[in-house]
Amino acid sequence: MHTFISEDNSMAYLGRGKARVLPGEVWWRALLLFAAFCGLKSLSYFFLFPGMAASSVWLPGGLTLAVFLREDPRRWPLYLVAVFSAESVLVHLHGDTWSTVPFFALANCLRTVVGAGLMRRWLDGPVTFSRPREVVALLIAGGLLSPLLSATLGMGAVALFGPAPLSREAFAQGWLGWYLSDGLGGILVAPLLLTWAARRPWTWRFREDVELLGTMVLLALVAHAAFGGPAPRGIALSMPYLCLPFVLWSTLRLGPRGAATATMVLGSFAVWHTAAGRGPFGVMDATIPERVLSVQLFLAVAGLSTLILAALVCDRRRVEREQRLLAESGAVLAESLNPQETLPRVARLLAPELFSGFVVWLADEDGRLVPAARTGLSREVEERLREALRSLARPSERQLGPEGACVLARIQHRGRLLGGLALVQAGHTHLVRLRSLAFAEDLAHHCALALENARLLGQFQAAVHIRDEFITVAAHELRTPLTALKLQLQSLQRPLRQSPDAEPLLARLHSVSRQVSRLGRLVESLLDVGRLNTGRLQLEREPLELGGLVQDVVERFSEDLGRAGCAVSLSLQPHVTGLWDRNRLEQALSHLLGNAVKFGAGRPIGIQVEQGGDMARLIVEDQGIGVSPEALGRIFGRFERAVPSREYGGLGLGLFLTRQIVEAHGGTIQVTSQPGEGATFVLELPASSVGSYLSGTSAPSWSRPVADPHLT
Structure with a gap:
């Protein structure tokens, strides 16, 4: 459904109220109002029933109400002169007497000033009938209150200066007809003019106008058939209901503009055929005043009902638009x-x-x-x-x-x-x-x-920065005494190796040395985290053969593997090469192999190297305790752990650093695991054609078992 474009054109309204209009342009507008008033007054006699002195719908009343609602009140006096002049010029054309003309003209002017003045006082902004209160204001000010003045003043002039005296019944009947005629003019014509004068985007005009034109053609055909039948009886009396689908379609699809246009088309056919004695309102046993009253009530109810329905739909759409924009604003603030x-x-x-x-x-x-x-x-x-x-x-x-x-x-x-x-x-x-x-x-x-949230994020980022600075400083401070401690342990081990009775002491020193090395690796991990946080993790790429790198790391882990009772099987495809950082890849594989030893002690470990397309694949598979499904998504996070630290130890940085190293090379890392069934880590790295650096050498086959007795 289309969005109604008639809601809140406040800037346009402000421009009309304050824009500077040249005096010549104001005079041209007054002249145009004079001509339009004369034309609509003549057209109003199309709505005149035989034997009746007044039109059933006074079209100039809606014209003047619409003009006065749109124009600045400072221009009203000139427009009132135009209305007064138009009423005076046409006096002889319609058989009125000179003595009644000033009263008729004054009645038109008072009705317009009171109706437009009350509506402008009650309403705010341009009147486009997109709000229910605008329709209510039209009903009260333009349809009920202002016609009281015009009907009373006009019929008073007829009673005082008319060619023949009026009975009380004739005066009441004439007053009621005048009152309803002026009220209908405001209810039917003013919305039609104001809604068509409202601004619309150019992109929607053609589409809406074509749809409205097609609907009005169908409505005219159905209305002609519904009201044009001669003296309907029985079920034929319900023929006007056939017009409802087209009226509702125009109202719901095209808003107040469609509602006002549909009501005017429907009213034109209803008055035309009823005045000729046809249709459900033109039954032969009804008097002319009864016919007039019935069709006037029908038009008033139809016009107000369609307008209020269109206004309710517009109001609903306005609320939806406000909620949509509020939600979009919240989304923008959250981005x-x-x-x-x-x-x-x-x-x-x-x-x-x-x-x-x-x-x-x-x-x-x-x-x-x-x-x-x-x-x-x-x-x-x-x-x-x-x-x-x-x-x-x-x-x-x-x-x-x-x-x-x-x-x-x-x-x-x-x-x-x-x-x-x-x-x-x-x-x-x-x-x-x-x-x-x-x-x-x-x-x-x-x-x-x-x-x-922005304030909390700033505090969080400041705290993280302080933490990272502390980690970096602490790691640097720890590295110096650890280096000195390593050197002291090495200097103690050299003389003890020459003494045959120092085996127990050497074993203890060897154990201490392992713990110091472990502590050194933890310190290096903390330093790497600091480098990642500050963007200082640099790669020193060189041509590498992945199978040879894997064998070097496994041999370096031979002592830990033997102590844990883990046998390692290697399946290494030869000539899987690339431009990689040797130290960083050794570090990543060491973290994976260390986890396999820690969580799968006493169980075999499998390592595969293969190449598929332009990607090298390194697979490390253990048969340890596995990873729970809820922990799979977070084990690569910083300081994240899938098991309690008191049981297995560690800082929770190994997998985090491994992922960072792999992604820095342009690769990916994935894990599949089930609790109690081990875990399989798959590293994919971009391979490159760097095999020329191996030319002249025979590539070893890394699929043979290694010599260490703990590796198979």
Whole structure:
């Protein structure tokens, strides 16, 4: 369904109210009003029933009401002169007497001034009948109150200056016909003119106009058949119901414009055929006044019902649009925790889509409100609104000012002021609706959450930075005594090896040396984490044969493998080469092999090297305790562990560093595991054609068993 384009064109309304119009243009408009009034007055006699003195629908009444609702009140006197003149010029054409003409003209002028004045006082902004209150104002001011003056003044002039005296019954009948005729003119014609005069996007005009034209053609054919039958009886009396689908289609699809147009087309056929004595309202046993009254009531009910339905649909769509924009604003605020980036985007979403102006302030360290985003408002208006925000006694408030109606709302979290915002409707002379106040409060709440999240993120990043600095400094400080300790242990071991009675002491020193080496690896891991956090992890690439690298790492682990009772089987495809960092890949494989030893002690370990396409694949498979499904997604995180540290020890950095090293090479790492069934890690690295560095040498076959007795 189409979106109705008639809701809140506040800037257009402001432009009409303040735009400078040249005097010549005002005179041309008055002349155009004069000509249109004359034409519609003549056309109104198309709605004249035989034997009746007044038209059943007074079309000029709707014309003048629409013009006065759109134009600046300062131009009304000139337009009133045009209306008065048009009524006087046509006096002889329609058989009126000179003595009644001033009263008739005055009746038209008073009806228009009272109706337009009341509606402008009750309503705010351009009248497009997209809100139910606009339809209610039209009914009360244009359909019920203002015709009281014109009917009373006009029929009073006929009674006083008419060619023949009127009976009380004739006066009452004439007054009622005049009253209903003027009211119908306002109810039917004014919405038609105002809705067609409302601005619409060019991209929608052609499509909507074609759809409306096709619907009106079908409605005209059905209305002609429904009201044109001669004296219907029985079930044929319900023929007008056939028009309802087309009227409802126009109302729901095309909004107030479709509703007003459909009602006018339907009313034209209903009056035409009823005046000729045809259709359900033109039954032969009814008097002419009864026919007039029946068709007038029908048109009044049809016009008001379709307008109120269209306004309700427009209002519903307006609420949906506000909720959609509020949700989009929340999504924009959640995309980034930088308010200087998100708040201007929110401003572009809301203005001028919902409001003509928008400004948001943020509180700085000194408590001052600094503009973070502003659109549709001058600097002077922004400063005045900022001062008004400071003096708010409540979290939000509606105000009226020279710039129009606005909503001010504080942005605060747990009583702490974070900033404020203002939503402005330029040119409005009434307070904005409570719904706009709720919208501003919700938007302020979204902004407060975004600002609080940004503050917490800043604190978190500062804490992480302090932690990383501490880790780096501590690792560097630990590295120096560890190096000295290693050297001291080596110097103690050399003389003890020459003594035959020092075997127990050598064993203890060897154990201490292993723990010192383990501590050294932990320190290096902490240093690597610091390098990753600061982006200083550099790769020194060189041509490598992956199978040879795997064999070197396994041989270096032979002592740990023997002590854990883990047999290693190798299946290494030859000539799997690439440009890789030897030290980093050895570090990654060491972490995987160390985990396999730690969690699968006493069980075999399998390592495979193969190549598929342009990717080298390294597979490490153990038969240890495995990884639970809920832990698979987090074991590659920093300081993450799948098992309690008290049972297996470690910092939870091995797999994290392994993933970082693999991804730094442009590769990926994956794991598959089931609890109690071991784990399989698959590393994929980009392979490259660097086999020339092996030319002249025969590539060894790494699929044979290695010599260590613990490796098979």
